[in-house]
Amino acid sequence: MLRLVLIAIRSLAQHHRRTLLLGGAIAVVTALLVVLLELSTGLRATILRSATTLMTGHVNVAGFYKVTAGQSAPVVTQYPKVVEVVRKAVPELDYLIERGRGWAKVISESGAVQVGIGGVDIQHEPGLHKVLRIREGRLDDLAEPNTILLFDEQAKKLEVKVGDLLTISAPTPRGTSNTLDVQVVAIARDLGLLSSFNVFIPIGSLQALYQLRNDTTGALMLYLKNLKAVPAVHARLREALQNAGYAVMDDNPKAFWMKFDSVNREDWTGQKLDITNWDDEVSFVTYTVTALDMLTGVLTFVLLIIIAIGVMNTMWISIRERTREIGTLRAIGMQRRRVLWMFVLEALVLGLVSTSVGALLGVMICTLLNAAHIAVPIGVQLFLMNDTLTLLADPAKIIGAVLFITFCTTGIALFPSFLAARLKPISAMHYIG
Amino acid sequence: MRRLIEVVSSLLAILILLLATPARALMDREQLLQLLKVLDDRQQNNGDYRALVYLEQKERDKTDVIREAIVYRRSADQRLIILFSKPKSEQGKGYLRVDKNLWSYDPNVGKWERRTERERIAGTDSRRADFDESRLAEEYDASDEGDDNLGAYHVHRLNLKVKPGVDVAFPIVKLWVDAATSNVLKRQEFALSGRLMRTLYYPRWQKQYSESKKGDFWYPPEIRIYDEVEKANSTIVLIKTVDLRPLETNIFTKAWFESKSR
Numbered sequence: 305m306l307r308l309v310l311i312a313i314r315s316l317a318q319h320h321r322r323t324l325l326l327g328g329a330i331a332v333v334t335a336l337l338v339v340l341l342e343l344s345t346g347l348r349a350t351i352l353r354s355a356t357t358l359m360t361g362h363v364n365v366a367g368f369y370k371v372t373a374g375q376s377a378p379v380v381t382q383y384p385k386v387v388e389v390v391r392k393a394v395p396e397l398d399y400l401i402e403r404g405r406g407w408a409k410v411i412s413e414s415g416a417v418q419v420g421i422g423g424v425d426i427q428h429e430p431g432l433h434k435v436l437r438i439r440e441g442r443l444d445d446l447a448e449p450n451t452i453l454l455f456d457e458q459a460k461k462l463e464v465k466v467g468d469l470l471t472i473s474a475p476t477p478r479g480t481s482n483t484l485d486v487q488v489v490a491i492a493r494d495l496g497l498l499s500s501f502n503v504f505i506p507i508g509s510l511q512a513l514y515q516l517r518n519d520t521t522g523a524l525m526l527y528l529k530n531l532k533a534v535p536a537v538h539a540r541l542r543e544a545l546q547n548a549g550y551a552v553m554d555d556n557p558k559a560f561w562m563k564f565d566s567v568n569r570e571d572w573t574g575q576k577l578d579i580t581n582w583d584d585e586v587s588f589v590t591y592t593v594t595a596l597d598m599l600t601g602v603l604t605f606v607l608l609i610i611i612a613i614g615v616m617n618t619m620w621i622s623i624r625e626r627t628r629e630i631g632t633l634r635a636i637g638m639q640r641r642r643v644l645w646m647f648v649l650e651a652l653v654l655g656l657v658s659t660s661v662g663a664l665l666g667v668m669i670c671t672l673l674n675a676a677h678i679a680v681p682i683g684v685q686l687f688l689m690n691d692t693l694t695l696l697a698d699p700a701k702i703i704g705a706v707l708f709i710t711f712c713t714t715g716i717a718l719f720p721s722f723l724a725a726r727l728k729p730i731s732a733m734h735y736i737g
Numbered sequence: 738m739r740r741l742i743e744v745v746s747s748l749l750a751i752l753i754l755l756l757a758t759p760a761r762a763l764m765d766r767e768q769l770l771q772l773l774k775v776l777d778d779r780q781q782n783n784g785d786y787r788a789l790v791y792l793e794q795k796e797r798d799k800t801d802v803i804r805e806a807i808v809y810r811r812s813a814d815q816r817l818i819i820l821f822s823k824p825k826s827e828q829g830k831g832y833l834r835v836d837k838n839l840w841s842y843d844p845n846v847g848k849w850e851r852r853t854e855r856e857r858i859a860g861t862d863s864r865r866a867d868f869d870e871s872r873l874a875e876e877y878d879a880s881d882e883g884d885d886n887l888g889a890y891h892v893h894r895l896n897l898k899v900k901p902g903v904d905v906a907f908p909i910v911k912l913w914v915d916a917a918t919s920n921v922l923k924r925q926e927f928a929l930s931g932r933l934m935r936t937l938y939y940p941r942w943q944k945q946y947s948e949s950k951k952g953d954f955w956y957p958p959e960i961r962i963y964d965e966v967e968k969a970n971s972t973i974v975l976i977k978t979v980d981l982r983p984l985e986t987n988i989f990t991k992a993w994f995e996s997k998s999r
Contacts, residue, residue, distance in 0.1 A: 371904075372838075373838065374838050374852060374853065375853045411967055473966055475853065475906070479854065479855035479856075479905075480905065480906065480908055480929055481907055481926075481928040482930055483929075483966065484930065565848075568851040568852070569849075569850065
């Protein structure tokens, strides 16, 4: 077998121009695939990090309270009792935070924006300190009542800076208009689509705005030690809360704010809990990852077809050039299977070396792009959930890409190799190419 | 010297006017309730109502939008329909109130959505209550804030607070009621926080004889609504061709609404 590998390498070296051309093409395709895969992995990681800080836990216990059938508020009443059930049912819990939820209009002297309001207890929000990059003001000032944190884009729209006053206007769960005057204490850098419609105020101020009691919150956000436990915890919590006597809504993998219409159509009043996970809550943005994955797939497919034609063509040329050699080898006793292997190994060596070089090139490009901290335009930020281009290497995916393209190039070589192996020694030896 | 004489004579005129106006004793609880009932009764028809309505919406940095709608009402079971006919993009959309539920319909998606009764109508500054019968006595407790002048009109100023357990969009309302005619000329609505949210002006009132009521039915042909939070926003509601004849029996149903939406 080693001899066959040596023959394959010598053959590739002998036709170095052809080898370089085809190998270069395979390497470029592999590098492109690696870059796209790293972009997709980076995007998914950014979404997970941003989303699980801004608007969702790994698993959430939220819900709706309906005063009348047609009027729902995204709240969990008497949440300390729910917390007790959650703590008993989820030993995998790392930490838990309560977050107020609302949907309101934030108004300045020169404009207004409709946003989701997060009510936070900033001293118990470790994630926000890690993820938010404060451009102006201090995040810890959110501990003061009647304060607000905005993101860059919102501050620009409202034409405000730290220290300015804003009015938040929203109806209470009973539909009565209410307002709250707040002072801007911090402005954070944008985090893409997720930050464009989120602001934060202290939980006490949110309760005052919506006239909620102290034991009412918007959602209990559960952060687990291991993300892989999410599906199991999700299912277990549903059962545990139902067993504890809570009415739990049917599974609906959507963000809470997308459920108002369907909840308002249902004929019930009172409290129902809703268990969701981070994937459900950001389903409206993960389409960007899906779209990128699809683009990667289509692009790879098209490029692979081009490579396949190239590989097959090269193999045909190689076989034609070496027909007399095949005849001689067959005449001195080389079996058909070994002839087949000789050509398959040539394609395998070409594929493996080229894809490895391509993968290395792709990783180098990604490293350079990351190091350059390339700022992306606002339109692109919406989809990347970040203000700079972030790529993240996943070794398993890179190895997978290398093996996949090598497998394809080798597989394509099987047919011409098979035909070469079937050549009769006498006719092959008399072949004049 | 001439300027001084002008100022002194103006001050004297104001003083004489103040002295000539007899101070009115504040109304007691019963009188206030009666006044609210009078205000409600003047705007109630005790039957059916149909009106062509125009809504002109002005918003900051946006083009003005004019909507045309037909409003149907039935006093007996407090039913209401607002069916938009213009512009084309709004045609067939609207609201139906049945048993304290306000439903919104969009023919483009063919779905009914339950909305709060206190929601803005079509995103304008108007609310369902602006198109509905007045229920001040039922929803609010009033206090007398004395008399005042509003332009050329002598008015009673009333302060209304929502009754416990009643859900309204604005828990505090101030009214300027024409002392001579009992027409509401100005209305200010406040949020729970005490912030002024909307100011409404009723420049004119018209009456029409109602067969079902066996008396006069009053309505404001024009309502000017000013958003006091987003100062640049306002809405003008024009109420035209009011028809008080009985409507079809089955009109306040989803099926009828959908048939008109097509």
